[in-house]
Amino acid sequence: MTSSTEARPRAGPGWLRPVVAVVGLLYLALGVAGFLTPETASVGHRPENTVWLFSVTTVLTMVHTLVGVLGLLAATKRTGSVIYCWVLFLGFAGMTAYGVFAAAFAAPEDPINVNWADNWLHGLTAVAGLVFGIAGARAATRRAQEVPTHRDLPPKGGTA
Template sequence: MTSAETRRRSAPAWLRPAVAVLGLLYLALGIAGFLTPETAAVGHETSRAVWIFSTTPLLNIVHVAVGVLGLLAATRRTGSILYCWVLFVGFAGMTSYGILATAFGNPEDPVNLNWADNWLHGLTAVAGLVLGVVAARAAARAAAR
């Protein structure tokens, strides 16, 4: 097997579309957060809601950035694998922060996460971990051939 064939088979075929879907989800959530009238008119003083998720300008920027990076990462398989690991590490940290922030409730918190955000970020971290592990195993199997 040539190195070009190994590179083509280094990740599962479904990884790039899965990363694109995650990117679109976060991009839509971030844009929807910016389009809520309360968030667009007010600074970061209060938290508003899009569906069941809290929105603040800082959280919207994070969601839009994660979405754009996901769409960019979906263009290459190695970028998709790296994006999965970054999702895992970043959102595991955001989930930990969110649990502590929600449990101790500080009104001055600029991110102002709620429990729905914690679940979303936690599930995203788990999805990033699962996708990253499956893709890494597929890449190792392709390299062993």
């Protein structure tokens, strides 16, 4: 049983939640902008189907929107922010690998329709997820080592 004054360790540094919220907002904005583009339903490599520099298809727009919503939800808790960073790393590393092959071979029936700008965005997001995930995990480990447990505290009403 723990006392109410005992602090519990929290995962992740304090700055991680706002960073995750910003990443979530950016991807949500990109996803919403993709849905507002009339060419979203098209399939294939067409350079005119873009929002800013990034290609637009239904699948890619749904992925960006989902990543944005999950980022905003993950930013509500420190542990969720750390997990989100690791998911970003794994997911976008895979998307970058897929995107490099898809953009290099440019198959016209590709449903995701990634271009090189998407590859750079996804690659940089994967690297950021890795860096922030490592920083969050290290901060959680440090905090867990600093917080005393109930066994380390002196007994109530007496001395050790």
